[in-house]
Amino acid sequence: MLMDRKTLKLPFTIGHVPDWMCPSCGKGVLRVKKESFFTAERAHSRHYRGHPEWEPTWIDNVYSCLLYCTNDKCKEVVALSGSGSVDYSVGEDEHGEPEQICEDYYRPKYFDPPLRLIAIPSSCPKSVSEPIGESFSLFFASPSAAANNIRVGIEQLLTELKIKRFNSVKGKRRFINLHIRITLLPSQYSGIKDLIFAIKWLGNSGSHSGESIGMDDVMDAYEFLEHILEEIYGKKAKKLKALAKKVNKKKGPIK
Numbered sequence: 001m002l003m004d005r006k007t008l009k010l011p012f013t014i015g016h017v018p019d020w021m022c023p024s025c026g027k028g029v030l031r032v033k034k035e036s037f038f039t040a041e042r043a044h045s046r047h048y049r050g051h052p053e054w055e056p057t058w059i060d061n062v063y064s065c066l067l068y069c070t071n072d073k074c075k076e077v078v079a080l081s082g083s084g085s086v087d088y089s090v091g092e093d094e095h096g097e098p099e100q101i102c103e104d105y106y107r108p109k110y111f112d113p114p115l116r117l118i119a120i121p122s123s124c125p126k127s128v129s130e131p132i133g134e135s136f137s138l139f140f141a142s143p144s145a146a147a148n149n150i151r152v153g154i155e156q157l158l159t160e161l162k163i164k165r166f167n168s169v170k171g172k173r174r175f176i177n178l179h180i181r182i183t184l185l186p187s188q189y190s191g192i193k194d195l196i197f198a199i200k201w202l203g204n205s206g207s208h209s210g211e212s213i214g215m216d217d218v219m220d221a222y223e224f225l226e227h228i229l230e231e232i233y234g235k236k237a238k239k240l241k242a243l244a245k246k247v248n249k250k251k252g253p254i255k
Helices: 005-009 043-050 126-138 143-160 178-183 187-207 215-233 235-250
Strands: 030-032 038-041 060-069 077-092 098-112 166-169 172-175
Touching (some): 043 060, 126 143, 143 178, 143 187, 143 215, 178 187, 215 235
Antiparallel strands (some): 030 060, 060 077, 077 098, 166 172
16 A cells, blocks of 8 residues: 555654655554764755845755664664755744744655555566666655656566567567557456556656656556556455466356
8 A cells, every 4th residue: 555645745854753664574664763863954055054135944954864663573774865954833932832943854865775655466576566666766856767667667567468569560670669558458457457558648757857747646656556466466366366267167166
């Protein structure tokens, strides 16, 4: 299941870290090792401090830290880096009265190992799962690049489903474009064809710098993809295929 969209999109503060799920065990949540947290202001940001209209919201930071899994049976360690900024929020003064305060906010760019943004069935071939895993690494830093990797995963999926990649034109081998390959899917995959087309369009946008694609678009693609992979490689799908095979072999009810 896709992680909560709000959790993935919002910046965090040291006092309030989102419940990112551990990429290794999928059970524990990740917490910051506070002694490992380091932040520094970037050169261009320091330069603007001399501007007569400077204010804290102009600050541009970078940060890095280590995260640890709260599951005692796992205790995975994850490296995190990203960018930081300052914004105003409402706090309380010493008398309990509301006051405006400046607070540091941080956005993730790179997790190592990356977060598992959707579940990939264990029986999913590596040729499909690897580009999807690469998209997880790119999701926060470059949604467009992540979308393109998902598109690569779909190309590989069609190959695994025995959809041909080439045809012959005047004796020369030519690639078949993704759109045509999707139309070649047999009727048994008709229920997921529209989802694959939707991923193709989003992936196309990720491949062209002139078109804008954001985190929400990539999360849409992940939701389509998770359903597709579950339909093809999930445990329920495997059970149904095994049952159908038995029925077909028996040519009737199974006693």
